[in-house]
Amino acid sequence: MDRGTPEPAPAQRHAVPGRVPLAVAVVDRAGLVTHWSSGARKLFGHPREEAVGRPAADLMPIAGALRSLAGADHDSGRVPPFTEPLPGQDGRLPVPAVDDVSADLVDGLAPGPGWPGAGRARCTRPEHGPLDVLWWSYPLAGPGPERLLVLAADAERLRAGSGAAAGADGLTPAFAPHTDLPGGEELAERLSDVLPGMGPAAAGRIVSQILELGYPVLEISQRERVPVTHDWGLPRHAARRRTPRPYAGAGEAAALPPEPEEAPDLEHAAVRERLEFLNEVSSGIGTSLDLERTIREVTSAAVPRFTDFAGTHLRAAVLAGEGFPDGPPDVTTVWHRVWVEHNDEPGRWDDTVPVGEAIAFPERTPFFQCMVTGEPVLIPHISEELGNRISGQFEKRDLRPLINGRSMLVVPLKARNVVLGFMVLMRRPGREPFNDMDRTTGAELAARAGLVLDNARMYTYQENVADTLQDSMLPQLAPHMAGCDTATRYLPGTRLGRVGGDWFDCVKLPGSRTAFVVGDVMGHGLNSAAMMGQLRTAVQTMAALDLPPEQLLRNLDDLAQRLGEHYLATCVYAVYDPIRGELRIANAGHIPPVLVRAEDGRSELLDLPTGAPIGVGGVPFETATVPVSPGDRLVLCTDGLVEVRGQDIGTGLAALCESAAHPAASMNDACDTIIRALNPRGGRKDDVALLMARLNGIPPRHVAHWRLERTPAEVRRARTLVRDRLAAWGLHSASENAVLCVSELVTNAVRHTDSRQLQLRLVRTDVLLCEVTDEEHTLPTLLGTALDKESGRGLRVVGALAREWGASHGRQGKTVWCELPLARTVRPRSNTG
Template sequence: MDRGTEVGTTPSRGAGNGTAEHTAVGRVPLAVVLVDRGGLVSHWSTGARRLFGTPKEDAVGRLAADLLPVSGALPEDDDAAPYGAYAAYDGLGPGLETSLDGRLAYPAAGRARLSAGDGERIDVLWWAYPLVGPGRERLLVLAADAAALRLGDQGDPDHPDGHPAAGAGIERIAPGFALHTDFPGAEELARRLPEILPSMSVGESARIVAQVLELGYPVLEFSQNDRVPVTPDWGVPRRAERKARRARAARAAASGEPVPQDDQDEGTDLEYVAVRERLEFLNEVSGRIGTSLDLAQTILEVSRAVVPRFTDVAGTYLREQVVAGEGFHDGVPDTTTMWHRVALEHTDEPGRWDDVVPVGEAMPFPAHTPFFQCMTTGEPVLVPRISEQMGHMIAAQFEKRDIRPLITNRSMLVVPLKARNVVLGFMILLRHPERVEFNDMDRVTGAELAARAGLVLDNARMYTYQESVAETLQESMLPHIAPRMAGCDIATRYLPGTLLGRVGGDWFDSVKLPGSRTALVVGDVMGHGLNSAAMMGQLRTAVQTMAALDLPPAQLLRNLDDLAQRLGDTYLATCLYAVYDPIAGELEIANAGHIPPVLVHAGDGRSELLDLPTGAPIGVGGVPFESVRVRVTPGDRLVMCTDGLVEVRGEDIGVGLATLCESAAHPAASMDDACDTIIRSLNTRGGRKDDVALLMARLNGIEPEDVAEWRLALDPVEVGRARAVVREQLHAWDLGGLTDNAELMVAELVTNAVRHAHSRRIDLRLVRGDTLLCEVADDDHTLPTLLSAGPTDECGRGLRVVSTLAREWGASRTGAGKSVRFELTLPRRC
């Protein structure tokens, strides 16, 4: 095509092979080809005609494999051998042929030498992008002539194979990809790419451009060696070269000739360059790792920081306890220590390592391996070349898999990841056979790299461990509420705050009360952290204890306020306490500085904020609390939450309350769906930093026909009457299978009530709900206790019988005296 685009160059991946780094920007004409899902060319630009010599009318509709170097494999001739070796080393990925049947899910690049129409050979660089989504286009191919990218003198033109003459420059160019986030000209590239895709709709062009920028923009990686001193293998001159320079300088000094300036300065310059390159590399790596306290993200950052610049393969192993986020003994690892492979980065073709050494596998390492030596000594282990014998020894650890082709003849460096003299893991670094092997300076560099990475990993590990402890503490303090209580269904949600406030003081609870009633509680200790969570645990326990005493809501908050002042004056808490009576169809609510609840009416779907006396937060002291009674109907829903759900910094809380009312009234298929609707509506506004507790109760009520009540006289003969009315009512409810046990237990409770009551009134009630509930109330305030009766004792066996036969039993004080109750499980209905 006629147009061009700016193609940047990046540091060569072969820098470890004695190559130099360059940075350049220029305009390179590109050929643009689109391949459809059938593997046929659907677009052939003017640049493609100029590069490949085929007119557009002859190219469109033909198989792309016949016109392009789609395989990525170079011709098997002498001219292509240098390029073929380099392509194999660089691991440029699979050829384009795999994309024609839809298997290519990543960009690919390659280099090939092709025959032009006039008999000449052209050196082609190409990039290929898979296209996903609507449209017939399946593949975008960009190509360029490498001859236009020469860096200098390429060789001796008289040489029959075109090989460079002695002392001339040696150049290598390879296509590659770079993420657009690293490319300052991404916006300009996005604007220009549609210009090189003529005869396409705006939508199709935008789709292709978006995918190209997502997968990576084309770059050229090149390097050259020439007469300018370029240090091989990380800038470290070989010992023989240093000796040769010193010998030349000595001979020149002995003969009285001046010492060549190159021999005077070259050693110093090369050592300086070597040190500078390593420091720059370490500084660059240090800046790229540790950007997150997430352990998994940190592991990926460490692995990707060294590939491909320092090594070609990097496998990271961590102790089992580190992966689990647990603490561990600070001792030396042994042959039983399990090591998890948590990351594997490489420059080989995608998928080559996945099946043989999958991420996530755990294994121990025997004592004769270099890995065991590294983990026990805490020092790097250098293997210049993995011999066949060592490859076989290492491969023996991998059952039913042959890893030898992947590691044999490669250079290996094993570096420990440790912090505070404790080995957390290690990294296995491998270089391709064509690359210069690791040396002693690489060992030092790897050790420094591992030391920095170990500290970052340890910070992430400690954070993960502390976060796990905090979450466990928070979860242990939050109750596991049953989804069904007497006459109501309950659903809850808890959302932690920001990473700095994963542990907070928000809580919810429900408590079973006498008379088939249920107490519903939501509270919020002001502040975050472990102290707030501990205070929350104390208050929640106190609320449960006082609720079991059946205190009125206002009196309960009064006692809770007194307790908070005794615990200390540094914490405040808000609390909303409601008691639901499903038989009377009534809520009794008291508020201690909390946001009001929302009541959603079942009849018309209308929602309203209940108008309650606000009261002061728990811990202020000296402030009265008031209770309010609210009539409810079956199907109404009560929504109680903490202010973290509705309050956003910089926004009036009234906006959040209005959104809460609106989302609570939204119809939902279930209670869980209704809670999720509220969370989605309020949690997407952004700016939330506080934790959230949400409790929703659907107030189903108990129908009058499911309740039976009797008033008994204070007379022993009433025991027989109680047995008779219970038997009759159970048969009416078709619960005859419960008659024997129910009669026996009712007789025991009524007998105790007749014996200890002070007036002539005993109340007996049966409630049919999820269970059969029986309550016997009298005016005696002394609660019964479970006794151990001896063979000759005449008393003490009644409650033992109740405790044995009942599903659940209990006693509590009431305003008039006490109430003793038991429950029986209802038979399954067929």
Template structure:
């Protein structure tokens, strides 16, 4: 039945009662959910190939998947119960149909066993035991199998057949019950405990060598036996020892035909430890997440090596931060990352909760381990030591959990630096930790420490990149002149959570605001650093009042000078609340969305796409878009609308639809867009978002006509007095009498400088009232920007701008095509 499987590995002849076992668990759909290494050796396919496939296609024994009498037998509770032999399995039929499985708990039916011939590259005689399972989980069948050809007796008259017996029928029943979990070495504690309980109830697996001799089956994990150097003297001459006698007085482990020497046992113990370490090493390191790595280590050692495993790491390690050199001391804080145990649920949770941080005083085994970097073995925790340990836990009595138990504390270190430690405890009824356990625990901790160090370094680098990126993202004011702004930044997933997306808003003269969203191609620290350079360049060039197309042209030239790998997309928009218009240029970015306040309609703005920044040689164009008060502009990066396997058109359509939804506030509108896009693309089966996201939304409120006034003045010093008078009268009309004295003084200084330095063109003064600020702008035809001078007691010049700098909330100067503009902002309402 398995002719298509790869050739089976050669097997060693095992002793009666101690045999290599294949362990298979079948779920309620008839598919394999657990496939042990023994199953690979016996049947051929590996675990990755087997799990999830129909069991009938993999197990070359039809009887293991169908009970005697067909599927209806499982509905008959009157079948044979535990303790009955199952015979050789004859009459099972050759069909491949698996028995029906159900999600609902079923009455526990009888187990079955049998013997069958399996064809393949090397035909084998398979002995098998099948246990139907009940309970809330999906596991519905446990199959144990062994190579019967290796167990044939010497006399033809004898037989070897699988069967069942109550484990209490043998001496050492408790030992048999404790060793039964070894049959399921890589299953979770909860699932293993549930299955073990049902196996004990249904009948312990045995080998029947005759009608009267039955030997309990115990697993053999491949530890070879060396030839004995002496023979037993208890068997009468000419008689073969019975298999039942070979099982040993306690029934726990069958004794081979010849006894083992101390060297054999030591050799087997070392091999068992090495196999355990190799198994644990293969199960850890699948992730660079610290908590997940610790959980993998804990689940690997509990309960096979220990009954309780608590892990502590330095607080700086958990936070992804650096820590000072040198050994830890009594002030070092240790964070409890994980606790795995076999005690009743909740017993440890209140006393030693996960997530707690605490120091450890000198004189304790924990302090000795963390300072020496060596394992500390405590065969039994005495009452005195238990009191000393319990004194660290205020208002919590930990003594009932630790007193009388054996303890091993092993350091988690890498490159001779202690990152943490594990506290391992065994129950009082279990063998104490010995020197071999200490060596095993130290090796286990060393391997785990290397994995933790890799995870720590990765977390540290990610934190550095995130800190750099967050420091470069601006803290945008929610209110600019004539518009309200809301932003969102979402980092990507673990694979690419540090990226180069950014947004910005820049105050320009003339009451205008520049709105920017960009996306550096790639992820990681280099992208975050490049984003910071480009954002700084955009701010600098925006202050020069460059037109949008010219700004992108200069940014493209800069990116090419910085390096050939500097590529980014960007959209740059300038909003003028007085003229009620947007000037927008695009460099390979997804188009903005405009939501019209008049009818709630949303649309993608049709802009010349342009090429990404850094390509070079491609022109950029500026588009003029008329807007009305209340319109909203939405700018975002492609991480919001684009997901792998999805058409970007789907995301853009969802963006337009979600942007048009009414919201109570700008922040609510941003959250609505993000939730809607995630739900739309997730429902389409395209998975979660991978890239980082930058989102900027601006409500373009504009300015009322009576909030802006403009005057022109001749190049005559006498015009300064007229300017002060006009400002005085206008502020009184606006009800801003408190602002008159300061405004008159500042306007007089700025207009005086303009009249003095202008060449031929008139001087223009514009006064803007916007919320809590008064904006004054004075334009002339002189291209030289004013500078702040340090005026001495006898200097006649230099004091005007110093007054402006001291009394205005902000001031600045920008070049224009006709000359320059000097502006200042004066706080209203007593704020400044």
């Protein structure tokens, strides 16, 4: 189309089929020209200044187009003034020497309001001689004054540029949807450039109507339709053109019976069109394994090329990722409407068939028939009676305005012969109804979509399994532990197979100590999550035995090698003693922790001996002791937080130190600050585990320690010491149970060990910890007791009174301990208002 640009290059000046210079004009409701292109000036000889504002009938021999506009205004009772014959005087164009040949049929439909028209006219231009004009017209709708878009071309130039095979006598003007033309999407993008200097609002409105009504084309043969658009290229299969027959108007050509030898070619063209459609759809869907996104791609691909409305429903179990459906659907099966696409006016379908609705379809409906039989259901035309019957099966919704008069095709989405969902396709009145070939095309579309959906379903199911597995293995940590407060964050990765093996944990140890651990299993997916669970369980078990950090990592490394050669993980293990005020840390190939000092707010990466990852084997581990003060914060994380592809990890570690030192109102706020600083837009590909602990310590005034001799008299002394200390702490309610438990523990140490000295310690936190340490390494066991025996009941008494009790190896023997609950202190209520 001529876009009002400078003259084309010499190679483009000679018109050939598909490269036709066009005259473009826009006519308003009164029949006056509102826009006039440079191509119209070249064809008809009138400059834009003279043409705009004049009656279109004075400028162009397009009576057929103007009669179409008159018909569009007929319902309003107006008859445009330009429908009467005009005299050929006063500088006006003479009435055409040959009557306009108007297209009575366009794609099998009579021209009328809202439909394009086409024709041919011969006229004589002043000073230019005779002119053979091909024209096409689009009646326009919308809020603007534009009511008719007229395109015209010189048939003589077509004949001169394309040879006898494409001569004017063999041309038939018509219209075709963009799906009939190669590169239709590119053509649609250029339409707004073709319009004669219009604003974006009017041009966009007209372009949308052209896309719906069809492009102007020249039927040079019965096999090819060539779009009349600037620089559009040559038709395909030019060698197969038949000998042109004498020219006939579009209506006459449509009325003639098809020649027998052309039937196979027409069928071949229809099949080819459908194959192209299916290939384009197949290439456009399945770009993601996200189930809902795949559904949107499948639904949107069918509109508007194949259908005017498409709604996709999936089984609730499939959408929830619960695995492959078991058995065929029935009236109790719940379906979710995942997506709806249509080219009707906005909001028309939203209230009646909203996206996201869960519904069980009634039995006597075409939808139920499709999902039960697994076969497409075709209804070429939904009569009023049928529409009423279908709508009557649904309570509290009226489908009749949406389905009556339309053509419907319901196709199943199947995988392994099980119906996962179905698509409802409908065409509006006036469009060719669905036929048997469309049913085959729809079934093939659904089959390809079903395969893609099943892949997405399986991925969603596996991802849900891995998520569930990982969530079940990540601990739910208490925010407050003896001498410390904790906060954690876990962020799943965004890459494919995002479930990984990152984990964190806090383990309660004897002596009011706490073990912190953060680990990262190499790899992603179910295997990594399962390995993470095994290693985490092993760490908890060995931590409960109170093993030194280096020995725990040594045992964990041996376990990983026994489990398999592909078990590799990094891990850092730290034990915090709030009474001593120290951290004992061992590292197995992990990024070092960050320690934020409470005294000056300074943060530092701890300089630790770095061992090899767990599973390598044969590498020693070392423990480093780090003194800490009350209020210091320990930050442990996995490398997914600080490592960015293409960036040195030192940059991420520096950012971690800086963000960790930022003051925060709470531990949770401090974690959020780190996440925002190092993961600003959620773009981390790897999963992230973050553990932060504020090391509060235990004040010395809350700890009492005594040395006892290994004599029976010390049992009575121990009871007195405990009673007096609890009285000083104001814990009178816990005194009786504490005295009894300590008495039993000291008695066992006196009777069953050879220790020269015993140690008794009381630690007051949110519970009361009682510890008795001796020099024996044999741990006590809970034995069954007979009724006639006086001994063996001490630990049973302790177990009945204490919240927890246990025994662990120490540096110089063993420690037997128990924890007693403390009653919460109730503050006196104020009498003031």
